[in-house]
Amino acid sequence: MKRIGVFVCWCGSNIAGVVDVPGVAQLAANFPNVRFSTDYKYMCSEPGQETIVQAIKEHNLDAVVVASCSPRLHEPTFRKTLARAGLNPYMLEMANIREHCSWVHAKEKAKATQKAIELVRRAVAKAAKLVPLYESTIPVTKRALVIGGGIAGIQAALDIADSGREVWLVERESTIGGRMAMLDKTFPTLDCSA
Amino acid sequence: MVAAAQHPQIKLITYAEVEQVKGYIGNFEITIRQKARSVDHTKCTGCGTCWNKCPTAVPSEYDLGLGKRKAIYIDFPQAVPNKPVIDRQNCRKFTSDKCGVCQKVCPVGAVDYNQQDELISDHFGAIVVATGFDLFNWGQNYGEYGYGKYPDVITGLHFERMSNASGPTGGKIIRPSDGTEPQNVVFVKCVGSRDDAKGKSYCSRACCMYTAKHAHQVMEKIPGGRAFVFYMDVRTAGKAYEEFYQRSVMEGAQYIRGRVSKILPRGDKLLVRGADTLLGEQVEVEADLVVLATAMVPAAGSDGLAQLVGFTTDKDGFCQEAHPKLRPVETNTAGVFLAGACQGPKDIPDTVAQASGAAVKVTALLAREELSVEPIVSGVNEASCSGCLVCRPICPYSAIEARTINERHGRETVSRVVAHVNTGLCQGCGSCTVACRSGAIDLKGFTNEQLVAEVDAVCL
Numbered sequence: 001m002k003r004i005g006v007f008v009c010w011c012g013s014n015i016a017g018v019v020d021v022p023g024v025a026q027l028a029a030n031f032p033n034v035r036f037s038t039d040y041k042y043m044c045s046e047p048g049q050e051t052i053v054q055a056i057k058e059h060n061l062d063a064v065v066v067a068s069c070s071p072r073l074h075e076p077t078f079r080k081t082l083a084r085a086g087l088n089p090y091m092l093e094m095a096n097i098r099e100h101c102s103w104v105h106a107k108e109k110a111k112a113t114q115k116a117i118e119l120v121r122r123a124v125a126k127a128a129k130l131v132p133l134y135e136s137t138i139p140v141t142k143r144a145l146v147i148g149g150g151i152a153g154i155q156a157a158l159d160i161a162d163s164g165r166e167v168w169l170v171e172r173e174s175t176i177g178g179r180m181a182m183l184d185k186t187f188p189t190l191d192c193s194a
Numbered sequence: 195m196v197a198a199a200q201h202p203q204i205k206l207i208t209y210a211e212v213e214q215v216k217g218y219i220g221n222f223e224i225t226i227r228q229k230a231r232s233v234d235h236t237k238c239t240g241c242g243t244c245w246n247k248c249p250t251a252v253p254s255e256y257d258l259g260l261g262k263r264k265a266i267y268i269d270f271p272q273a274v275p276n277k278p279v280i281d282r283q284n285c286r287k288f289t290s291d292k293c294g295v296c297q298k299v300c301p302v303g304a305v306d307y308n309q310q311d312e313l314i315s316d317h318f319g320a321i322v323v324a325t326g327f328d329l330f331n332w333g334q335n336y337g338e339y340g341y342g343k344y345p346d347v348i349t350g351l352h353f354e355r356m357s358n359a360s361g362p363t364g365g366k367i368i369r370p371s372d373g374t375e376p377q378n379v380v381f382v383k384c385v386g387s388r389d390d391a392k393g394k395s396y397c398s399r400a401c402c403m404y405t406a407k408h409a410h411q412v413m414e415k416i417p418g419g420r421a422f423v424f425y426m427d428v429r430t431a432g433k434a435y436e437e438f439y440q441r442s443v444m445e446g447a448q449y450i451r452g453r454v455s456k457i458l459p460r461g462d463k464l465l466v467r468g469a470d471t472l473l474g475e476q477v478e479v480e481a482d483l484v485v486l487a488t489a490m491v492p493a494a495g496s497d498g499l500a501q502l503v504g505f506t507t508d509k510d511g512f513c514q515e516a517h518p519k520l521r522p523v524e525t526n527t528a529g530v531f532l533a534g535a536c537q538g539p540k541d542i543p544d545t546v547a548q549a550s551g552a553a554v555k556v557t558a559l560l561a562r563e564e565l566s567v568e569p570i571v572s573g574v575n576e577a578s579c580s581g582c583l584v585c586r587p588i589c590p591y592s593a594i595e596a597r598t599i600n601e602r603h604g605r606e607t608v609s610r611v612v613a614h615v616n617t618g619l620c621q622g623c624g625s626c627t628v629a630c631r632s633g634a635i636d637l638k639g640f641t642n643e644q645l646v647a648e649v650d651a652v653c654l
Contacts, residue, residue, distance in 0.1 A: 072517070090569065090639060118652055125651030129644045133569035138618055140220040141319040142560045147212055147499065151542060152534025152549045153324035154198045159553030160322075161203035165560045168318070169198060170226055171208045172495075175273035177195050178326050179535075182256065184357040184365075184411070186542055187403045188438040 002128045005036040005061040006120060007052055009043035009068035011098055016041075018102035020113045024067065027117055031124045035059050044074050049081045056085040063087075063127040067095035067120045088132035095123035145170065150178020195274045209279055213313060215503050218591075218618050219529030220319050220565045228312040232280035233266070237304035240268075240276040244296035244305065252284045254362065257355050260370060261362025266296045266305075271360050280305075320529050320556040321503060323513055324549065325496045327535040330386035330393060330489035339385070339457045339486065345371040346464055347457060347484045350404055357411050367415055369483050372462065376482030379412045380466045381405045381423040382454045386489030387539075388426060394489050394510060400541040401487035402429045406439045408485060409447035421447040422479050424454050424468050432543065450477060457484060490539040504591075505530050512538045523552040527621075531555050570639040571620040572627060574613050579634040581611040585626035593619035594626060 006028040010016035021039045029037035036059045040048045043066060055061060064087070066078050071094040079089035097116040105112035142165055146157045149171030157169045169176065180186075183193040199206050207226060214225040233244075248264035256269040263269075265285040266278045286293035287307055297305040329349055333342025340347050346369045359365040369376050383401055386393030402425070409421035421442075428449065430436040443449060452469035459465075466479045492511040500507045505525035506514040513536045516524040523531050533549035534540065540548070559565070576599055586594045597614035600607050613635070615626075624637045636642060 073520070121651050122648045125647045126644050129641075129647045130639075133638055135566040135569050136617060137564040137566050138218075138220050139564050140560060140562055141222075141317040143316070143318050144320045144322065144556050144560060145212075145222070145224055145318040146322040146324060146533075147503075148324035148326055148493075148534070148536065149198075149206075149208065150324060150326045150534060152326065152536070152545045153322065154195060155546050155549035156322045156324060156531075156533045156553045156556070157198055157204050158201060159550050160556050160560075161201045163553075163557040163560075164203065165557060166203050166205070168205045168207060168226075168316070170210050170212060171206075172211050173269065174209045174231070174279045175269045175275070176198060176206065176208060177274065179351070180542065181195065181270065181272075182351060182358070183354045184359070184361075185407065187407045188432070188434040190407070 002033045002063050002130075003035045003059065003061050004031075004033045004063045004065060004124055004127050005052070005055050005059060006031070006034055006038075006065045006067065006124065007043050007048075007055075008037070008039040008097075008116075008120070009048070009066065010039065010041045011069060011102075012041065015068070015098050015102045015116075018106050018109050018112045019097060019116045020109075021116075023113060024097075024116050024120060028065075028067075028120050028124065031121060033063075033128045034124060035061060043068050044077050049077075049084075052078070052081050053085040056082070056087060061087070063091045063093070063130050065093050065095060065120065065123045065127050067097045067116065067123065069098040070096050070100075088134075090133035091127075091130050093123045093127040093130060095119040142166070143168070148178065149173075149176030151180040153178070195272075199274045206275070207314070208275060210314075212499065212502060215321075216592075217317075219567075220559070221618065222318045222321060222529065223315065224318055224321075225313055225315045228314055230282075230309040230311050231278075232282065232285075232305065232307055232309050233278055234304045234306050234309070235275060235277050237302045238277040238300075239302060239304075240278075241301065243299045243301065245278055247295050247299045249293065249295065250284055250286055252281070257362040258349075258352050260352060260355055280307075320531065320559050322531045322533055322549075322552050322556060323499070323503065323505070323525075323536055324533040324552075325493045325499060325513075325536040327490040327539065328493050330491050332385050332393075332486060332488045335392040336385060336486075338455060339382070339484075344457065344459060344464060344484075345369075346376075346482065347486065349486050349488050350401065350408065353408050353411075353485045354404075357408075357415065365415075367412065367483075374482075375416055376412075377416065377418060378420050378422065378479065378481050379408075379416075379483045379485060380454075380464075380479050380481040381408060381421065381485045381487065382466075383423065383425045383487045384453075384489075385486040386491075387487075389489075394491070396489075396510065396539065397429065398487075398490040398539040399429075399544075400490070400539065402427075403432070403435055403438065403541060405485075405487050406430075406442040406447070410442045410445060413442075413445050413447065422466075422481070423447055423449045424466075425449060425451055426453065432541070452477070490535060492536060496536055503527070503530055508538075512536065523548055523555055529559065567618070568622065570622040570637065571617045572615045572622070572624070572635050572637050574615055575634045575636070576612045577634075578632050579612040579630075580632050581613070582631065583611070583613055584631065585613050585629050585635060588625050588629045589620075590623065590625065591619045591621050593617075593621075
């Protein structure tokens with residue numbers, strides 16, 4: 001049996017302005033395998049993350065559900081939080097109750113809350129089936145390729161090269177310089193572009 | 195430019211294009227096609243004898259047709275490298291097997307008509323895409339400005355080439371039609387930008403400022419020169435930008451808030467008809483030269499490069515950043531970074547800032563001995579894999595290969611083909627798991643069992 005913790009985020013008023021966040025957290029406490037459930041204003045903040053770390057330790061949690069924003073934004077954040085608490089970082093499941101819920105159902109608060117509950121229910125069900133995953137490592141070739149020899153490519157190549165790394169700068173035309181070299185003076189300083 | 199050519203850590207490969215990209219973050223294997231220059235750059239000293247003697251002159255692409263270049267040429271006197279290439283489409287040696295003057299006059303024997311394209315391959319840890327922009331092809335869409343037929347209706351880039359001291363006119367602003375110096379110069383902003391009907395919906399960001407600069411240059415370079423600027427809004431968000439614009443206004447640039455509806459030839463001049471929406475009336479300006487601030491669009495061929503390297507582009511064809519605020523210099527493909535206007539219209543200060551940002555991302559990556567990769571990749575259960583390999587063509591990352599395994603069947607050992615996932619290439623998209631008829635492939639972190647549990651939780 002898993003011991004799951006559920007952490008529901010307000011995201012300030014982004015989620016809590018629409019969804020009854022404390023209500024979702026209270027209900028989630030009764031979902032199968034859930035041993036702890038709470039809500040907080042900003043789960044990604046330092047005190048928010050500390051809430052998760054403490055709960056993992058106090059309640060001996062082995063999987064975590066964070067109901068907040070899109071995992072594209074904060075999944076890496078919360079994975080690190082789990083690692084800090086000694087859990088495998090992949091024992092995390094996120095429920096996106098912001099982009100997929102409060103933002104798109106802003107005018108239907110009751111229904112949005114119901115949807116948030118369902119999204120958390122889904123995440124809890126998945127969390128119960130999570131297994132630890134382990135990252136593998138790959139070697140890094142210490143050389144960079146820059147495609148395009150205009151001002152952007154030149155600047156990037158110079159900065160990388162200044163760090164001591166080898167850079168290949170590939171340009172389609174017969175000269176580097178791109179559009180910038182075609183210009184006369186450049187704003188706002190009116191210095192030359194060569 | 196010269197700093198890049200002289201840097202001991204930078205290998206400059208001009209007149210070349212990326213041909214093939216394989217591999218993944220930390221381990222890209224890239225093939226570059228060095229196009230045949232027909233000039234051996236290891237011998238060439240850039241003395242210029244060849245292009246001085248070359249009898250063929252064609253309009254210079256670099257000068258947007260405002261000047262001429264030879265068939266063996268450098269784009270401009272300060273080109274880097276300062277060594278020529280032969281344009282085989284126009285060179286008489288290649289079109290009719292005559293001439294050969296450049297080879298005869300070259301003092302070091304660098305001209306080589308038989309030079310072939312060359313393929314160069316190597317391994318790279320990271321890629322920076324910095325393919326820049328082109329200008330919107332306004333002539334096709336703006337009939338009211340003459341479809342590009344009036345020689346004295348030019349773009350801002352033409353104006354730049356003319357005002358550039360090493361450009362085709364030596365820095366003198368002239369009318370392309372008759373070579374005379376214009377007096378009244380009309381600037382039209384937002385040609386193709388912020389125009390859903392005929393152009394692009396976005397703002398090209400740099401035009402307000404370069405138009406303010408052009409107006410300043412008209413008044414600075416042309417005695418008695420007058421600048422009229424038709425605008426929708428003046429957007430000068432940037433350090434010292436508003437002050438720069440105000441300076442042009444103080445110098446006498448006349449800003450007219452409104453669109454130009456028509457440009458007509460009148461005698462040897464152009465009649466620019468438009469609205470002044472602040473006065474609420476029609477205005478007409480007799481112009482000697484009209485300069486259009488045309489929209490920035492992604493550079494030609496950048497969509498093909500995106501496919502080749504394997505990252506996405508947005509609705510306008512610009513390279514798609516991983517996150518508009520938090521990951522602006524990364525693509526969604528690990529190890530591929532963005533710099534400059536290929537990601538969206540931007541001016542030089544923003545381009546330089548973004549390029550340095552991309553460089554930091556690259557150095558952070560290359561500073562590591564090894565990379566940890568997300569374990570969310572596909573795995574094959576060899577026992578239930580039938581070896582049909584339906585998954586292989588479906589994989590967008592070419593991560594699935596056939597592998598032969600040996601199995602005991604009673605007393606016999608039988609060899610059998612199964613699918614195998616290269617976890618370095620796999621990006622965890624899950625396409626193969628859907629395609630697998632025997633359910634032998636699972637995406638770690640998104641296994642069939644996990645997904646069914648989720649569906650049950652919501653539906654049962």
